Amino acid sequence: xxxxxxxxxxxxxxxxxxxxxxxxxxxxxxxxxxxxxxxxxxxxxxxxxxxxxxxxxxxxxxxxxxxxxxxxxxxxxxxxxxxxxxxxxxxxxxxxxxxxxxxxxxxxxxxxxxxxxxxxxxxxxxxxxxxxxxxxxxxxxxxxxxxxxxxxxxxxxxxxxxxxxxxxxxxxxxxxxxxxxxxxxxxxxxxxxxxxxxxxxxxxxxxxxxxxxxxxxxxxxxxxxxxxxxxxxxxxxxxxxxxxxxxxxxxxxxxxxxxxxxxxxxxxxxxxxxxxxxxxxxxxxxxxxxxxxxxxxxxxxxxxxxxxxxxxxxxxxxxxxxxxxxxxxxxxxxxxxxxxxxxxxxxxxxxxxxxxxxxxxxxxxxxxxxxxxxxxxxxx
Amino acid sequence: xxxxxxxxxxxxxxxxxxxxxxxxxxxxxxxxxxxxxxxxxxxxxxxxxxxxxxxxxxxxxxxxxxxxxxxxxxxxxxxxxxxxxxxxxxxxxxxxxxxxxxxxxxxxxxxxxxxxxxxxxxxxxxxxxxxxxxxxxxxxxxxxxxxxxxxxxxxxxxxxxxxxxxxxxxxxxxxxxxxxxxxxxxxxxxxxxxxxxxxxxxxxxxxxxxxxxxxxxxxxxxxxxxxxxxxxxxxxxxxxxxxxxxxxxxxxxxxxxxxxxxxxxxxxxxxxxxxxxxxxxxxxxxxxxxxxxxxxxxxxxxxxxxxxxxxxxxxxxxxxxxxxxxxxxxxxxxxxxxxxxxxxxxxxxxxxxxxxxxxxxxxxxxxxxxxxxxxxxxxxxxxxxxxxxxxxxxxxxxxxxxxxxxxxxxxxxxxxxxx
Numbered sequence: 001x002x003x004x005x006x007x008x009x010x011x012x013x014x015x016x017x018x019x020x021x022x023x024x025x026x027x028x029x030x031x032x033x034x035x036x037x038x039x040x041x042x043x044x045x046x047x048x049x050x051x052x053x054x055x056x057x058x059x060x061x062x063x064x065x066x067x068x069x070x071x072x073x074x075x076x077x078x079x080x081x082x083x084x085x086x087x088x089x090x091x092x093x094x095x096x097x098x099x100x101x102x103x104x105x106x107x108x109x110x111x112x113x114x115x116x117x118x119x120x121x122x123x124x125x126x127x128x129x130x131x132x133x134x135x136x137x138x139x140x141x142x143x144x145x146x147x148x149x150x151x152x153x154x155x156x157x158x159x160x161x162x163x164x165x166x167x168x169x170x171x172x173x174x175x176x177x178x179x180x181x182x183x184x185x186x187x188x189x190x191x192x193x194x195x196x197x198x199x200x201x202x203x204x205x206x207x208x209x210x211x212x213x214x215x216x217x218x219x220x221x222x223x224x225x226x227x228x229x230x231x232x233x234x235x236x237x238x239x240x241x242x243x244x245x246x247x248x249x250x251x252x253x254x255x256x257x258x259x260x261x262x263x264x265x266x267x268x269x270x271x272x273x274x275x276x277x278x279x280x281x282x283x284x285x286x287x288x289x290x291x292x293x294x295x296x297x298x299x300x301x302x303x304x305x306x307x308x309x310x311x312x313x314x315x316x317x318x319x320x321x322x323x324x325x326x327x328x329x330x331x332x333x334x335x336x337x338x339x340x341x342x343x344x345x346x347x348x349x350x351x352x353x354x355x356x357x358x359x360x361x362x363x364x365x366x367x368x369x370x371x372x373x374x375x376x377x378x379x380x
Numbered sequence: 381x382x383x384x385x386x387x388x389x390x391x392x393x394x395x396x397x398x399x400x401x402x403x404x405x406x407x408x409x410x411x412x413x414x415x416x417x418x419x420x421x422x423x424x425x426x427x428x429x430x431x432x433x434x435x436x437x438x439x440x441x442x443x444x445x446x447x448x449x450x451x452x453x454x455x456x457x458x459x460x461x462x463x464x465x466x467x468x469x470x471x472x473x474x475x476x477x478x479x480x481x482x483x484x485x486x487x488x489x490x491x492x493x494x495x496x497x498x499x500x501x502x503x504x505x506x507x508x509x510x511x512x513x514x515x516x517x518x519x520x521x522x523x524x525x526x527x528x529x530x531x532x533x534x535x536x537x538x539x540x541x542x543x544x545x546x547x548x549x550x551x552x553x554x555x556x557x558x559x560x561x562x563x564x565x566x567x568x569x570x571x572x573x574x575x576x577x578x579x580x581x582x583x584x585x586x587x588x589x590x591x592x593x594x595x596x597x598x599x600x601x602x603x604x605x606x607x608x609x610x611x612x613x614x615x616x617x618x619x620x621x622x623x624x625x626x627x628x629x630x631x632x633x634x635x636x637x638x639x640x641x642x643x644x645x646x647x648x649x650x651x652x653x654x655x656x657x658x659x660x661x662x663x664x665x666x667x668x669x670x671x672x673x674x675x676x677x678x679x680x681x682x683x684x685x686x687x688x689x690x691x692x693x694x695x696x697x698x699x700x701x702x703x704x705x706x707x708x709x710x711x712x713x714x715x716x717x718x719x720x721x722x723x724x725x726x727x728x729x730x731x732x733x734x735x736x737x738x739x740x741x742x743x744x745x746x747x748x749x750x751x752x753x754x755x756x757x758x759x760x761x762x763x764x765x766x767x768x769x770x771x772x773x774x775x776x777x778x779x780x781x782x783x784x785x786x787x788x789x790x791x792x793x794x795x796x797x798x799x
Binding site for chain 1: 421423427432437471503504659660662687690703709712716749752774776796
């Protein structure tokens with residue numbers, strides 16, 4: 001039986017002998033990681049085509065930004081990708097710094113890099129938990145969140161907030177770090193090293209994980225680039241691209257770390273690459289702990305945040321991928337004409353159709369988990 | 381519910397029957413208050429704190445709520461974790477209707493209480509969950525800490541323990557009123573109270589002044605002297621790929637309409653050559669050359685722009701600027717194409733806010749990722765992409781009127797930010 005009229009978004013026309021049907025998944029669904037709605041065209045249990053529907057958490061941030069000052073927008077950037085809030089802050093702040101032409105002292109840069117990497121580890125730990133949880137192992141959720149709470153303790157001590165940090169400012173950050181910061185990071189790294197060994201033993205060689213993720217949801221190198229994927233998803237498909245290396249910001253060019261690259265592009269590689277990135281982040285943190293300047297200024301002289309006429313662009317590598325901020329200042333002043341954010345999850349969900357086609361519906365849950373999308377960042 | 385509520389009717393006439401009714405209340409409430417099963421529902425930041433609170437450190441199981449149900453039909457409690465948008469509102473009302481009674485609702489976070497950070501200049505956020513469904517407990521915070529959520533749970537527990545057979549839980553109504561600005565109303569009441577207090581205190585203040593004509597407050601304003609730091613120079617970014625000047629020259633040789641907005645009188649070449657290395661080159665190009673130029677930089681072996689960062693637009697009085705951001709993964713340089721799309725002023729003025737004002741060819745056949753990005757631009761600005769395979773609204777409802785990111789956009793639900 002062939003379908004003569006397809007619902008909006010579906011494109012493939014084909015003749016089949018079986019009866020096709022449509023399934024709606026979301027917007028309230030435990031494995032869509034928030035308010036995402038997917039419509040699936042099924043042939044038996046196999047996915048023929050998948051159409052994502054966005055906008056269930058579209059909050060109009062870009063419209064709001066037009067009536068806000070630049071500093072107020074930093075607080076909104078927390079709420080885009082709340083798992084990497086501290087990294088989003090930096091993305092916005094770097095764009096403003098380019099306009100204001102201010103520099104950052106060495107200690108300020110170290111604070112930035114260390115908090116960035118702590119945020120990256122926290123986000124990947126949530127991925128670890130959700131990946132295990134979506135495969136049916138609820139224990140992983142408990143494990144991932146256990147170490148994440150320790151990072152949140154550090155973040156709370158430094159920034160005053162657990163999740164929505166709103167910490168960086170043009171020229172540095174809001175506060176200096178307390179004296180206990182470095183010892184705590186050191187203790188945390190020692191603990192995490194042991195914990196990660198346990199976790200990898202727990203999940204990486206698990207037969208259920210291997211059966212359900214190896215060869216599932218393959219994204220080829222060409223497709224990954226064409227769809228604009230970035231971050232771990234792109235690197236799992238064999239493309240060596242990391243903004244920290246390609247266009248180093250802050251002091252990433254002075255630090256020694258590797259970019260892990262995997263070549264299969266399936267769910268298992270996307271899982272392994274995040275584990276490898278946690279280890280790289282730990283390497284960066286260890287270097288920073290050693291080199292951390294004890295004295296010296298932690299921010300440059302405070303200036304009013306006024307940007308001259310022009311367009312400013314910044315990009316950073318968050319835990320999810322390339323996070324770019326595009327600021328348009330039409331008049332010299334405290335308010336932007338327009339701020340646009342490019343979040344990494346949007347292209348990933350656009351490429352989901354490519355990955356899920358031909359797989360079973362239960363594999364879709366695995367694929368969604370390994371993309372690690374955050375929906376408010378897509379809808380903004 | 382149901383049969384238990386008949387208990388007073390049957391038992392009260394019997395001598396000593398009310399003690400039995402009280403015992404029934406005690407047992408039922410003990411069971412209800414100690415196993416409140418929440419629904420797995422979360423839209424944004426608060427959902428993560430809700431997850432944290434159910435994990436090892438905070439352990440929501442201490443309060444009997446560890447069983448997060450994925451189906452509303454098995455849940456008792458609806459924790460509204462995260463912003464509610466107008467598009468999500470019908471789904472929330474439906475979920476609430478599907479939960480069997482007695483059911484309770486906790487509004488978690490500032491967004492579900494009043495709209496939170498998204499209260500002003502916003503066309504899509506519902507200002508408060510109580511405008512949609514009856515709410516039992518409000519938990520403030522942005523996002524609330526897990527401890528705050530527990531406080532909300534315990535408050536709900538107290539509320540449940542107060543229920544009796546005589547005054548049972550009753551289902552509230554689904555509301556579908558237009559959203560209201562609670563913050564402003566609260567501010568007005570507050571201002572009225574302040575004024576009242578001020579008037580009441582006026583006499584006392586005048587009296588005090590008469591009695592103590594030269595009274596000076598012992599407190600002096602303390603101004604902490606700010607420390608001054610020397611500015612440290614930013615580490616120069618490494619140079620990758622072609623320089624901006626080379627890119628500009630190559631494009632200029634191919635396409636006549638290529639220019640660069642420099643905001644200065646100097647020749648373009650000098651300004652482009654003096655650009656810092658980490659600043660991407662933004663070239664202006666005519667609409668006619670746009671598709672050709674994108675095709676050229678994608679296929680040219682020296683450019684190899686294979687990665688589309690983003691497609692976005694900016695609204696000006698008489699034109700749109702469509703900005704296409706491209707990058708070469710292999711070589712490392714970036715080019716931003718900026719196309720000026722003149723607004724079509726032949727359309728009568730009354731129809732302009734609801735009609736497509738500009739036209740530009742699509743690039744979604746060159747970059748598959750551009751499809752959703754162009755849909756976003758279409759949705760937000762009302763620019764027509766010729767040849768786009770699937771041009772629909774992406775973030776807003778199909779029947780939404782107007783294009784929100786235009787500067788002249790108005791919406792009946794939008795409240796201007798008080799300056």
